[in-house]
Amino acid sequence: MTGLGQFEISDVVIVSTHGRGWGLGCQLAERGWRVVVLEIEPRPGQPSGKEMEAIDRLGPFVSWVSTAESSESEAYAALWLPDGPVSWGGPTAAQGFRRLRDEYGVDWDEVKRVTDGGRGLELSTTWPLALARSVGAAKFARRQYWLQQPADCFALPMAEPLRVRQRGDEAARFEALQRDRLLKLGGRWREVARVRQVRTAQGHADLVEAESAAGESVIERTRSIVWMLSEEESLREEFFIDPARVGDFLSFGSVRPELGWWRNRLSVRDLEDGQNFVRPHLPAMVFLISTIERPWTHENLLVLERVEQSAGRSVFDLWMRIPFWSRADHVYRDELRRRAENLLRQRLPRLELEWLTPSPISLTEPAIRLSCPVYAADSVPARSRASNLVFAGPETWRGVGLIGACDAEADWIESLEKMRREWDRQARSQREEVQA
Secondary structure, eight states, rough: OOTTTTEEEEEEEEEETTTTHHHHHHHHHHTTEEEEEEEEOTTSTTTTTTOOHHHHHHHHHHGGOOOOTTEEEEEEEEEEETTTESSSSSHHHHHHHHHHHHHOOOOOHHHHHSSTTTTOOOOOHHHHHHHHHHHHHHHEEOGGGGGSSOOTOOOOOSSSOOOSSSTTTTTHHHHHHHHHHHHHTTOOEEEESEEEEEEETTTTTEEEEOOOSSSEEEEEEOOOHHHHHHHHHSSSSSSSOOGGGGTTEEEEEBOOOOEEEEEEEEEEEEEEEEEEEOOOOSSSSEEESSOOSSOOOOEEEEEEEEEEEETTEEEEEEEEEEGGGGGGOHHHHHHHHHHHHHHHHHHHHTEEESSOOOTTTOHHHHHHHHHEEEEEOOOOOOOESTEEEEEGGGGGGSSSSSHHHHHHHHHHHHHHHHHHHHHHHHHHHHHHHHHH
């Protein structure tokens, strides 16, 4: 069986997994592109299959880019230091910034006015800027490194309002909404199990052949391709049936994952105290730091992102950056979660905490894959060998997870628009030759 695109040439085929390509596909369709998204859902039982929940695929900080209609407004993130929280926005922001200045010597207004990227600034007085740049980054480096970057360096929008998820499954609904939006805009998408080939000739790619879950062939002819699998994913048989052929369209780089974002879900509930209840007045997103002096990894940085709230109870996704090698070390990760729980109980002594995800001990491989790695600072991404293929794997993003993909979409669109202008120029030239 051949795919729907056998006799139709699209403007772009986006080869995606973990929902990475929906946003780009919608933006291109809005610009009049004929878009096809091939979304790879590996065979059941594979580590990157449907067992991985949508939020694990999208990564942390989704509340800054979500478009779900159920999201509340005027919610903000907060920094929670040992002596209390500091809100980045809302009615208490001014008070929080005064505390940063008086207790930590940080003048946030002065930090924001820096126009040279922060070069020459002291970490002791500008560490919130380093935090905003380093925690959301797709690569890992010393904190001082982030003060030496250009002013347009990717940074988490700490002071911007959040669009808070009100249901734990909103990430999955977000993906479904994106798919529906693509269809309404005239785009197409196919769910496939893996790619069979990307046909290239003379440095030009013109066809993608994939395999459906039933083993049937899906063929899409196209004028350009956006390849959104990482190099590591591209070389796994669960994604590409013949990894040896990846070299036909990608020139391999040198990429080394150092950290990965690991998620746990927990419930925070009131404890009855006589006739009174202790209400958990927690911000929508909390960056809980034990000490400023230590690296922002392991339990020294806990990111709590609220996903549900009801009377007397809140549910948070708790994210930690942990060593990439530890993804298979259940005992190590169980110890990290115990440390995180101890820290939370110190900060929330009169509230009940309950883990809603199981202990890392006994988890199977699909549950432990870290889908949002953080790469070494000296990593070199792969490059495209085809003139009309954009390599857009996660190692090329400036930010991590969905927020990093959204940040990179403008660059991908610019590259594709340049390709389209070249196609139009060649088409005009051919028409003029025929007319002559």
